[in-house]
Amino acid sequence: MKTKQRPLSHGVDLQRRRAPIYDADDIEALRRVCQESSTILDEITRHIVPGVTTQELDDRIEAMMRDFGGVAATLGYKGYPASSCISVNHVVNHGIPSPGKRLQDGDIVNIDVTLLKDGWYGDNSRMYLVGDKCSLRARKLVDTTYDAMMAGIAQVRPGAELMEIGLAIQTVAHAVGFSVVEEYCGHGVGRAFHDAPMIMHYAVPTDRMKMQPGMVFTVEPMINAGKKGVKQLSDGWTVVTRDRSLSAQFEHTVVVTENGHDILTRSPKGFTKPPYPV
Numbered sequence: 001m002k003t004k005q006r007p008l009s010h011g012v013d014l015q016r017r018r019a020p021i022y023d024a025d026d027i028e029a030l031r032r033v034c035q036e037s038s039t040i041l042d043e044i045t046r047h048i049v050p051g052v053t054t055q056e057l058d059d060r061i062e063a064m065m066r067d068f069g070g071v072a073a074t075l076g077y078k079g080y081p082a083s084s085c086i087s088v089n090h091v092v093n094h095g096i097p098s099p100g101k102r103l104q105d106g107d108i109v110n111i112d113v114t115l116l117k118d119g120w121y122g123d124n125s126r127m128y129l130v131g132d133k134c135s136l137r138a139r140k141l142v143d144t145t146y147d148a149m150m151a152g153i154a155q156v157r158p159g160a161e162l163m164e165i166g167l168a169i170q171t172v173a174h175a176v177g178f179s180v181v182e183e184y185c186g187h188g189v190g191r192a193f194h195d196a197p198m199i200m201h202y203a204v205p206t207d208r209m210k211m212q213p214g215m216v217f218t219v220e221p222m223i224n225a226g227k228k229g230v231k232q233l234s235d236g237w238t239v240v241t242r243d244r245s246l247s248a249q250f251e252h253t254v255v256v257t258e259n260g261h262d263i264l265t266r267s268p269k270g271f272t273k274p275p276y277p278v
């Protein structure tokens, strides 16, 4: 979600809006959709091979969503034309699937899916390595980005301040010389696709809102191998690194529990970061 956005997004002011608190029944309903959303990322894994087009992957994702009885939250969202976002190499996020985009051995790719079912949104994304020729630097970026996301999630517990998430993420990224994209943030999710609170992936010392049990939000850091700057292409969606360095992202939907947190989009197959078991 865009960080430096106009104050009103779909008629909702995310900064002013109170973060919704969901009850135990809500969380169980949301967990089901999140688990299906995560299953889609599990199932797409074996189709990510050199030569496949990102359109073919999107078609499979659309079919899986239909089989689950849901729809893609992204399809038609502010005019977005696809059921997933597929972002390859220096594409940071919001890559549009296309029949002309063939994955090549050595590419790194993020697939981001948000399943909407029964009025609940389950949002998650993962990185995949295409073939076996990915550079050491690419693997390190993917690895670090996963570790950064998990370090952010590890901060989630009642009473913690939102800024602790971004601080933990940036500490992991900066330790190895990578940078954190600032233009896009995590977001409340549940009955709405993009809700309060906003989750920054870098340290914002003024962001002192406290986490409460029943809050649900995504943690979805974008980490660049080079500089943090990004720009949007003329298609109005695709975001790339300004210096054309590689970029990676992972995303989970997380609930604050009485004792800490629970990752609602945890992989049913136990997949975490690549290489995934075949």
Ligand code: MF3
Residues within 6 Å of the ligand: 001, 074, 077, 078, 080, 084, 085, 094, 112, 113, 114, 123, 218, 220, 251
């Ligand atoms: N799923 C993305 C997120 O993590 C949002 C994609 S919006 C789209 O918030 F329009 F680009 F698809």
Ligand code: CO
Residues within 6 Å of the ligand: 001, 123, 186, 187, 218, 220, 251
């Ligand atoms: Co999201």
Ligand code: CO
Residues within 6 Å of the ligand: 112, 113, 114, 123, 124, 125, 251
């Ligand atoms: Co997403």
